[in-house]
Amino acid sequence: MNSLPGFRDFYPETLAVRRFILGKWRETARRYGFREYDGPPLEPLELYTLKSGEEIVGQLYNFTDKGDRAVALRPEMTPTLARMVGAHHRDYKKPIKWFAIPQLFRYERQQRGRLREHFQFNADIIGETDVAADTELIGLAIDTLRSFGLTEKDFVVRVSDRRAWQRYLATLDIAEAQQGVVFQAIDRLGREPLEKTREKLAAVTSKVEELLAFANQKTTKDELKQALDKLGGLSAFCDVDFKIVRGLAYYPGIVWEIHDRKGELRAIAGGGRYDNLLKLVSGVDMPALGFGMGDVVLTELLKERGLLPKPGRELDCYVVIADESLRAPALKLIHDLRDAGVSIDYSLTPEKVGKQFQAASASGAPFALVVGPEEWATGEVKVKDLATGEEKRLKAEEMIHGFHGLP
Ligand code: HAM
Numbered sequence: 272m273n274s275l276p277g278f279r280d281f282y283p284e285t286l287a288v289r290r291f292i293l294g295k296w297r298e299t300a301r302r303y304g305f306r307e308y309d310g311p312p313l314e315p316l317e318l319y320t321l322k323s324g325e326e327i328v329g330q331l332y333n334f335t336d337k338g339d340r341a342v343a344l345r346p347e348m349t350p351t352l353a354r355m356v357g358a359h360h361r362d363y364k365k366p367i368k369w370f371a372i373p374q375l376f377r378y379e380r381q382q383r384g385r386l387r388e389h390f391q392f393n394a395d396i397i398g399e400t401d402v403a404a405d406t407e408l409i410g411l412a413i414d415t416l417r418s419f420g421l422t423e424k425d426f427v428v429r430v431s432d433r434r435a436w437q438r439y440l441a442t443l444d445i446a447e448a449q450q451g452v453v454f455q456a457i458d459r460l461g462r463e464p465l466e467k468t469r470e471k472l473a474a475v476t477s478k479v480e481e482l483l484a485f486a487n488q489k490t491t492k493d494e495l496k497q498a499l500d501k502l503g504g505l506s507a508f509c510d511v512d513f514k515i516v517r518g519l520a521y522y523p524g525i526v527w528e529i530h531d532r533k534g535e536l537r538a539i540a541g542g543g544r545y546d547n548l549l550k551l552v553s554g555v556d557m558p559a560l561g562f563g564m565g566d567v568v569l570t571e572l573l574k575e576r577g578l579l580p581k582p583g584r585e586l587d588c589y590v591v592i593a594d595e596s597l598r599a600p601a602l603k604l605i606h607d608l609r610d611a612g613v614s615i616d617y618s619l620t621p622e623k624v625g626k627q628f629q630a631a632s633a634s635g636a637p638f639a640l641v642v643g644p645e646e647w648a649t650g651e652v653k654v655k656d657l658a659t660g661e662e663k664r665l666k667a668e669e670m671i672h673g674f675h676g677l678p
Contacts, residue, residue, distance in 0.1 A: 277387025357553020365398030395561030589631035593643035
């Protein structure tokens with residue numbers, strides 16, 4: 272039986288890639304002073320129907336549980352965070368800087384860079400209105416990607432401001448209730464034919480071309496300019512781009528997305544301010560902002576650039592039992608070494624020595640440790656460098672106190 276479409280099996284090689292990516296995410300978040308949290312993967316359906324926006328609600332994995340509750344697998348982390356912070360915000364000093372790495376579920380059409388589950392690095396700041404919080408997050412996202420070896424030639428942060436859009440749409444007499452139509456259409460620019468976008472916009476305004484020109488402008492003003500100035504050296508990674516409006520419904524201020532420079536892949540990350548969401552979810556009025564970065568597109572980009580680590584086993588040595596009469600002391604030595612933190616594999620059942628060496632080479636371990644009668648008689652073992660073939664005899668006792676391969 273196959274796995275469901277859009278769901279991944281993680282064999283050891285692909286799991287190693289996942290651990291590599293999640294490890295870098297954690298490490299950069301730590302450098303920026305963010306604390307890790309998590310929530311439940313299953314939530315009340317209502318948490319998402321409230322304010323996530325039509326697109327995401329249409330993609331929910333939802334069902335009625337055995338207690339007749341309407342529930343959904345989490346499609347994003349932000350509503351859970353809003354709920355959690357709302358319930359306990361008094362226990363934490365502001366601004367709250369938290370991150371999480373949830374697995375998320377969206378019933379999307381499977382395509383390149385889009386699956387039905389993905390891991391998403393979420394970093395959020397709660398309780399800070401200053402634009403410095405926006406730049407702290409943009410800086411974190413940029414430095415996260417830099418930690419993989421990506422540069423400003425590989426990706427770009429496209430920054431925009433929904434307030435500038437709202438002010439502009441008011442001048443076109445487009446009521447707030449209809450602004451969602453505009454944002455949805457602009458969000459899909461480049462993903463659907465321009466004629467379709469024009470059609471959608473024509474339903475709410477006669478000034479379609481003017482509106483498209485606004486989306487294509489490159490001017491920087493107000494808070495957006497301040498934000499980019501505050502980024503200092505990192506501003507080389509950013510472009511002003513009013514075509515970025517974000518599909519999710521809850522962003523009222525600065526919004527941004529990170530894309531590969533060539534524009535070949537889906538967005539690597541997206542985020543912005545969502546000052547009203549907390550109030551809506553938990554009744555607590557606090558400014559908030561954050562971003563999400565998925566593992567799927569990022570893995571594609573890193574693969575393309577040759578920046579993924581080579582798949583291999585993290586084994587320190589392979590023990591070759593050269594004489595079956597020594598299996599018992601060999602097992603004791605293996606156990607002592609494992610206790611001391613050395614990662615070891617060996618043949619579980621009797622095998623010819625040649626076969627054991629083959630297994631040692633295939634294991635990816637840099638060293639073979641040979642337990643044979645001649646050396647063992649003097650309490651020693653042979654350590655063989657599997658790359659060079661160089662051999663040394665070492666006291667078994669000493670190795671337990673510090674195995675670093677060949678001295
Ligand atoms: P989002 O733009 O929906 O934002 O997702 C953020 C990133 O997650 C995307 O740029 C993409 O890399 C990845 N992603 C989303 N859906 C999929 C999918 N079906 N397959 C693979 N990757 C995917 C949010 O979810 C916001 N809640 C982020 C946020 C946090 N805003 C504030 N705080």
